[in-house]
Amino acid sequence: MYDLAVQGGKVYRAGDFVETNVYIKDGKIAKLTDETLSSTEVVDAKGLFVLPGFIDPHVHMALDLGNATSCDDFESGSVAAAKGGVTTILDFLDPIAHEDDLIRAFEKRYKIAQNSIIDFGFHATLSSFHGDVGKIVKQVKQLGMNSVKVFTTYSESGRMIETEHLEALLKNKIITMVHAEDDALVDSTWEDISTYESSRPLDAELSALDQLLEMDIGGRLYVVHVSSGSGVEKLSGKPNVFVESCPQYFYYDKRVFGLENGCLYLLAPPFRTASEKEKLKMNIGNIHTIGTDHCPFKKSEKMASEKASEIPKGVGSIAYSFLLMYNLYGESIIDKMSSNVADIFGLKSKGRIQDGYDADLVLFDPEGKTIVKGSGVCDYSIYDGLSLKGSIRSTLVRGKFVMKDGKIISAKGRYVRGE
Ligand SMILES: [Zn+2]
Incomplete structure (x- = not known):
């Protein structure tokens, strides 16, 4: 029976x-x-x-950015996920500077994730790191995680990783997840929303990728939210390198920042030119996984300032991520949202x-047929009205x-x- x-x-x-x-x-x-x-x-x-239930490798539920917190917590975010056919999410632990802080970060996130209605896992995150890379890799694995996320930018908030630590991580048998933007080419003080893309330009992404590819990758490099076709092309065919992109980069280009409500679209890395978006679409075969980088903020938070630098970056799409990608690629997108993610992150069952x-x-x-309306508890979606x-x-x-x-x-x- x-x-x-x-x-x-x-x-x-x-x-x-x-x-x-x-x-x-x-x-x-x-x-x-x-x-x-x-x-x-x-x-x-x-x-x-x-x-197969979809696995989103990249979400930020209740992400505290200091001036704002992403509006989906694990409960509302997992409800939105379930509506989108997502059955497992991989979220991120709060950034830690030292291995001694890992267990506390894990326990905190584990606790707030208890109201998720779908299954969940985590990636560790480093910020201002000054610990022992070997020790942190060992402890991350003991806690049942397989991945450590680092940033090559956000020096202004101390999140940027030092090159020596990045190199040490890449040599380890673990997945090093990298937010790749060359900090030297990023202007985090940029105020004008309509030209926001210029503050985190394509060259910043490409330069960071070049630097990564010069490093010795003994484990696995997983580049999160690659925003451009040129970025994907750079990474394609490289051994031990995995490429993630997000639905939003397939749907929008940087012109939306110039709209009257351009602030609602702010995210990092930004949308690129229309031709980069087209190149990204052509390169779907070189992309291993689709993650949403689900990180919605309410309209009021997006509109709380007129300065791009002060507006929380991020958008949500977990309730529609499969549909958005299925509409572009049909059944060929399924593996990138299920088995590929499970294989890369070792989710055996x-x-x-x-x-x-x-x-x-x-x-x-x-x-x-589905018509997009809102995203979780968020009062808007950048896809609102899309059929x-x-x-x-x-x-x-x-x-x-x-x-x-x-x-x-x-x-x-x-x-x-x-x-
Ligand atoms: Zn993210």
């Missing part, structure tokens, strides 16, 4: 769709078969795609519809519905360890 049967859907398996039934027991995918077996609950998935894996599933109606093909009907985490036919069902997410 199985707990749940998802019957008659087109099930995504290793790049293909197979019409089959999925049987779930104790939160795991127990059997895929054409046969009809007995099950406590049965869901009819005829006409629907059954997809996630990202595939396969016997023994967690039953994290999305029931997707390819004939449906997207397809709709996410239901989302399951470990065999339990967290959203069923569009309605959110309360659940308790679990911490996911990377192996």
Whole structure:
């Protein structure tokens, strides 16, 4: 007797769709078969795609920037995620300067993540680091994480990593996640919103990538939120290098900063030229993962100042990230939002519809239609009004519905360890 049967859907398996039934027991995918077996609950998935739950490798729930806090916490952010078919999020620990602070940072984030309705994991983050790289790598792994995030910019807030520490990290058997902008080419005091891109120009991204590629990568380099086609091209085909980009860079170019409400679009790195955006789209094959960098702020916070330097940077899209990318690339985007992420970050039981894996599933109606409206508790989305093909009907985490036919069902997410 199985707990749940998802019957008659087109099930995504290793790049293909197979019409089959999925049987779930104790939160795991127990059997895929054409046969009809007995099950406590049965869901009819005829006409629907059954997809692996999406894993967003890059979110910032309740991120405290000092002057503002991103408006989705783990509860509202995970609800938005569930609506978008996302079943696991990877968030970031507060930045630490020394390995002695790691456990405290972990426990703090672990605690506030308890109201997530979907599963969650973390990356460690370094800032003003003056500790021992070897020790921090060991401790990060002991806590079930696989990745350490660093910045090559934000010297003004002390977040920038020193080259010697970056080089030491890259030699370790860990994922070094890098926010790559050359600090020397960034002007963090920039006030004019309409020309904001000039303050963090494309050259800043490309120069930082050049510097990274000159370093010895003994572990894995994972470049977060690459904003340009030229950036992706630079990284393509390089061994042990992984490239992440975000839906927003596929949809907008820097002209939006010149709109009357240009402040609502501010983020870092910024949108680029229209031709860089097109080049990015052409280079989807050289991008390993799609993360949202979900970090929404309310309109009032975005509009609290007329100076670009004082406006919190970030936008949200986790409720629509799959749809946004599916509308551009169809089924070929699925792996970049599921199995690729699981493989890179070592989430062994996630990202595939396969016997023994967690039953994290999305029931997707390819004939449906979704119109973007807001993002979580945020009072706007940069995609508001956009009409997207397809709709996410239901989302399951470990065999339990967290959203069923569009309605959110309360659940308790679990911490996911990377192996
Ligand atoms: Zn980020």
